[in-house]
Amino acid sequence: MSRTVYVNGDFLPEEDARISVFDRGFLFADGVYEVSTVLEGRLIDNEAHLIRLQRSLDELKMGCPVTKDELVELQKELIRRNNLVEGGLYLQVTRGAADREFGFPRDAKPSLVMFTQVKNLINSPVAEKGLKVISVPDIRWQRRDIKSVGLLAPALAKQAAVDAGADDAWMYEDGFVTEGSSNNAYIITKAGVIVTRHLGNEILHGITRRSVLALAAENNITIEERPFTLEEAADAAEAFVTSATTFVTAVVSLDGKQIGSGKPGPLANRLRQLYIEQALKS
Known part of the structure; x- marks a missing residue:
C-alpha cells in the first residue's frame, strides 16, 4: 500500500x-x-x-x-x-x-x-552499536544555519562514508569539526565535559541539539560551546551526534580509529535515554 x-x-x-x-x-x-x-x-x-x-x-x-x-x-x-x-x-x-x-x-x-x-527510532540498531564516521572537508556554502534543500555537499559526504565502509561523515573546516552530514557533532572529554560547536552561520541550529543541551544542563553536565579539532575528537572519551531522527547516537570511531572504548559510552547512552523519556512525556 x-x-x-x-x-x-x-x-x-x-x-x-x-x-x-x-x-x-x-x-x-x-x-x-x-x-x-x-x-x-x-x-x-x-x-x-x-x-x-x-x-x-x-x-x-x-x-x-x-x-x-x-x-x-x-x-x-x-x-x-x-x-x-x-x-x-x-x-x-x-x-x-x-x-x-x-x-x-x-x-x-x-x-x-x-x-x-x-523509522525505528527508539529501539534503533544503529544506536546500539554506535556510528563509525570519517572526516571530509566541509565544502558547503556559508549560510548553513538556513535549512536549505541544497544538500549535494552533505550527500557527497555521506556517500564518501559509505564508500569507505563507514556510517557517516563529520565535516571539518580549518581543522575544526563543523557538523555531521545530517546532524550536529559532539565530543565528551575525559573530564566528562560535552564539547560542541557554538551556534553561528557555520552550522545548523539543531532542534534536538537544543533539547539535549538543556537536558545536560539540568543534570549538571558541563557544556563547552566551541569548535573542536579532529585531534580532540580522536582523543575523546566519547562522541555522539544529535538529530530529529537519531536523537542521541554515539560515535565509536573516527577515520578508522576507535574513540574511547569503541562502544557507545555511558554519558551518550544516558543523554539518549533522557531525551527519549522527555519526548514520550511531551
Missing part, C-alpha cells in the same frame, strides 16, 4: 504526486525543509521546528502558502492518513514555479510538499 503525501493543497497517493518542472526547488534548490519526529503518533518538538522553518523562510525572503496553525493541522492529518506511529514527517517549502530566471519571481506561489517515513 502506497503512502499518502501532501502536494500543494491535495492529499494524494505517492505515485500520483506531481510538481511543476519549473518549480524553483527543482531548478535552483530554492527552498527549505524541516523533519519532525513522530513518536506514538505524535509530533515531537514540532513547534521549534516550525519556528526554525519560519526563520529559514525569512532569511530567504520566501513565503509559505499556509499559516502555521494550518500547517500543523495538515501535518496531523498526514500522520493520521498514513497511520504513522514512529518515524519522521518531512516538509518542504519552495519559492514555487516560474520561468527559469535567477532573480526572484514576483508572482510565484510558494509550493508545499510533505511526506512521512516509517
Whole structure:
C-alpha cells in the first residue's frame, strides 16, 4: 500500500504526486525543509521546528502558502492518513514555479510538499552499536544555519562514508569539526565535559541539539560551546551526534580509529535515554 503525501493543497497517493518542472526547488534548490519526529503518533518538538522553518523562510525572503496553525493541522492529518506511529514527517517549502530566471519571481506561489517515513527510532540498531564516521572537508556554502534543500555537499559526504565502509561523515573546516552530514557533532572529554560547536552561520541550529543541551544542563553536565579539532575528537572519551531522527547516537570511531572504548559510552547512552523519556512525556 502506497503512502499518502501532501502536494500543494491535495492529499494524494505517492505515485500520483506531481510538481511543476519549473518549480524553483527543482531548478535552483530554492527552498527549505524541516523533519519532525513522530513518536506514538505524535509530533515531537514540532513547534521549534516550525519556528526554525519560519526563520529559514525569512532569511530567504520566501513565503509559505499556509499559516502555521494550518500547517500543523495538515501535518496531523498526514500522520493520521498514513497511520504513522514512529518515524519522521518531512516538509518542504519552495519559492514555487516560474520561468527559469535567477532573480526572484514576483508572482510565484510558494509550493508545499510533505511526506512521512516509517523509522525505528527508539529501539534503533544503529544506536546500539554506535556510528563509525570519517572526516571530509566541509565544502558547503556559508549560510548553513538556513535549512536549505541544497544538500549535494552533505550527500557527497555521506556517500564518501559509505564508500569507505563507514556510517557517516563529520565535516571539518580549518581543522575544526563543523557538523555531521545530517546532524550536529559532539565530543565528551575525559573530564566528562560535552564539547560542541557554538551556534553561528557555520552550522545548523539543531532542534534536538537544543533539547539535549538543556537536558545536560539540568543534570549538571558541563557544556563547552566551541569548535573542536579532529585531534580532540580522536582523543575523546566519547562522541555522539544529535538529530530529529537519531536523537542521541554515539560515535565509536573516527577515520578508522576507535574513540574511547569503541562502544557507545555511558554519558551518550544516558543523554539518549533522557531525551527519549522527555519526548514520550511531551
